Amino acid sequence: MFSSLRIRNYRLFAIGQAVSNTGTWMQRIAQDWLVLSLTGSATAVGITTALQFLPLLLFGLYGGVVADRCDKRRLLLITQSVMGLTGLALAALTLSGNVHVVHVYALAFVLGLATVLDNPTRQTFVSEMVGPAQIGNAVSLNSANFQSARLVGPAIAGVMISAVGSGWAFLFNGLSFIAPLTGLLLMRTGELHSSERAPRSKGQLREGLTYVRSHPELIWPIVLVGFIGTFGFNFPIWLTAFTHRVFEEGAGTYGLLNTLMAVGSVVGALLSARRGTSRMRLLTGAALIFGVLEVAAALSPSFWLFAALMAPIGIMGLTFNVTANSSVQTASDPAMRGRVMSLYMMVFMGGTPIGGPLMGWVTDTFGPRIGFLSGGVISAVVAVGVGLALARAGGLRLRVDLRRGHRHLTFVPREPREQREARESRESREGRESRNPAPDSERERVTSAA
Numbered sequence: 001m002f003s004s005l006r007i008r009n010y011r012l013f014a015i016g017q018a019v020s021n022t023g024t025w026m027q028r029i030a031q032d033w034l035v036l037s038l039t040g041s042a043t044a045v046g047i048t049t050a051l052q053f054l055p056l057l058l059f060g061l062y063g064g065v066v067a068d069r070c071d072k073r074r075l076l077l078i079t080q081s082v083m084g085l086t087g088l089a090l091a092a093l094t095l096s097g098n099v100h101v102v103h104v105y106a107l108a109f110v111l112g113l114a115t116v117l118d119n120p121t122r123q124t125f126v127s128e129m130v131g132p133a134q135i136g137n138a139v140s141l142n143s144a145n146f147q148s149a150r151l152v153g154p155a156i157a158g159v160m161i162s163a164v165g166s167g168w169a170f171l172f173n174g175l176s177f178i179a180p181l182t183g184l185l186l187m188r189t190g191e192l193h194s195s196e197r198a199p200r201s202k203g204q205l206r207e208g209l210t211y212v213r214s215h216p217e218l219i220w221p222i223v224l225v226g227f228i229g230t231f232g233f234n235f236p237i238w239l240t241a242f243t244h245r246v247f248e249e250g251a252g253t254y255g256l257l258n259t260l261m262a263v264g265s266v267v268g269a270l271l272s273a274r275r276g277t278s279r280m281r282l283l284t285g286a287a288l289i290f291g292v293l294e295v296a297a298a299l300s301p302s303f304w305l306f307a308a309l310m311a312p313i314g315i316m317g318l319t320f321n322v323t324a325n326s327s328v329q330t331a332s333d334p335a336m337r338g339r340v341m342s343l344y345m346m347v348f349m350g351g352t353p354i355g356g357p358l359m360g361w362v363t364d365t366f367g368p369r370i371g372f373l374s375g376g377v378i379s380a381v382v383a384v385g386v387g388l389a390l391a392r393a394g395g396l397r398l399r400v401d402l403r404r405g406h407r408h409l410t411f412v413p414r415e416p417r418e419q420r421e422a423r424e425s426r427e428s429r430e431g432r433e434s435r436n437p438a439p440d441s442e443r444e445r446v447t448s449a450a
Contacts (some may be wrong), residue, residue: 004138009187009200010129014145016180020080021146022174025153026160027087030169031104032236033095033161033251039103040217042241047358047359048108049236053349053356056119057113061205064115064342073192077184077250078345079118083175086111087170094167119349120342127329127337131193136326139349143322144269151394157256175411207341221280221324222344224287228320230351232291232379234359234371235261241368247303257310264314272322283388291383294376298369321348347435379449440444 035048067075093099121220130138148293157169212218235258243254249291293316297309325344332340363371 002141004141006131006192007130007134009191010126010138011264011338012183012186013125013129014141017142017145018149020176022153022156023087023173025149025258026157027090028236029154029157029251030086030166031090031108031162032240033254034099034166035101035104036244038099038104039333042237043357043360044101046234046237046356048104051105052108052112052115052355053351054109054213055113055116056346056349057351057354058120059113059116061208061339062342064120064208064339064365065205066117067124067342068121070121072121072128073184073187073189075117075121075127079114079121080177080180081183083111083118084174084181086114087174087177089174091167091170091174094165094170098395108152108386111241115349116177119345120338120391123329123341127334128192128194128345129145132330132334134377135329139329140272140322142267143272143318143325148266149388151259151266154255154258156311157251161251170283171303184221187264196209200353205339208336208343211333211336212340212343213374215331216390217280218340218387220390220393221283221328222347224284224382225321225324225344226347227382228287228379229348230355231359232294233317234355234375236334237360237363238262238358238368238372238375241363241371242306246368247306257307260307260310261314261317264311264316265318267311267316267320268315268318272319272326275277279323280390281329281387283320284332284383284390286316286320286323287383288380288387291376291378291380292319294379295373298372298376308434318397324353353419384426 023243031048032045035045036042054247090099090107093103126138126142127135158165160169160172161436171210212222239257243249243257246252289315293309293313297306299315300309301307328340328344329337359371359375362374
């Protein structure tokens with residue numbers, strides 16, 4: 001489960017990310033609550049989230065091109081520094097009492113610009129630290145690291161906001177970036193599995209898109225990630241709305257709901273780390289269950305049932321996310337991995353500028369339950385569609401068998417029409433014979449004739 005941590009460079013990276021991720025989660029909670037306090041609007045929370053991820057939608061693919069061309073460790077030193085400075089700027093504005101929602105909007109956009117380069121670089125740098133054999137394990141541990149911080153960050157943020165205000169959470173986040181910067185500086189560059197950098201040339205962006213489009217094992221998981229990232233992962237909007245409007249509670253309850261979801265996410269990440277492979281049926285199955293659980297949470301009549309569903313939602317959401325990430329990375333050519341992962345992150349997080357305001361408007365207009373319900377239904381329907389598309393691309397078809405003792409739904413190899421008709425005729429005849437067995441004397445005559 002923890003085999004990647006035996007590698008010194010990755011261990012330094014993981015320790016730095018654990019500290020930084022805790023600060024990031026503290027800022028997320030404090031930022032959402034600050035915007036809600038300043039405006040009283042779930043739509044404003046959605047706009048803030050949208051502005052943070054809008055640069056990924058606009059420039060995400062170019063970030064992948066830069067990641068393929070540049071030294072990833074040096075590029076991470078720059079992006080992590082910029083991200084820390086945005087947290088310090090927001091802390092200074094909040095602690096001085098001069099913060100306005102437009103400041104939060106502007107700094108969220110700047111943070112998004114840094115993320116354009118940071119995300120594909122950080123994702124592909126994992127393979128340089130651990131090598132190709134450990135990519136799946138390292139990706140899962142990265143997710144467990146991020147979600148473990150989600151256990152601590154929201155809880156600390158909830159207490160800190162109630163006691164001293166949001167500004168101190170922003171300050172902690174800004175200072176937390178010292179840890180990953182130190183880890184990057186202490187790495188032994190000679191132990192990195194550096195891949196060949198892509199040379200500067202025209203058409204590299206188009207080349208990456210063509211590469212993804214020609215590989216079904218890449219394009220369909222990315223399509224699924226895009227839909228679920230856009231419509232299914234709007235938890236800052238839904239959880240603030242449920243806390244504030246449905247259950248009429250405060251920041252402590254909001255932090256509790258995030259913590260419960262994080263517990264499930266950590267479990268999902270650790271279970272993914274134990275698996276050696278990432279199968280497409282696991283990907284689509286986790287996405288389908290994730291959507292169904294969101295529907296159940298949206299319709300739950302009580303707070304405790306709603307809270308109890310947060311952990312299973314976290315498990316399925318993280319299982320889906322890790323499986324998609326590791327399967328796309330392992331299926332990509334190393335020279336193309338930066339561009340492939342930039343497209344992956346662009347559709348997963350860059351769809352938020354569309355889904356955030358839209359889900360915020362649905363939540364404000366029709367209520368939190370309808371907003372959450374719509375995200376779950378879209379996730380489940382798209383999971384079924386992509387699962388069928390992947391099966392078709394793999395030469396499989398869905399087989400329905402309602403007989404007792406048989407698997408009712410299974411994927412089997414696609415057969416030519418003549419063979420399929422002959423097999424179905426044979427199975428139908430065998431089914432009739434099992435229901436109406438012939439007398440012994442008749443069976444003997446048939447056997448003799450045969």
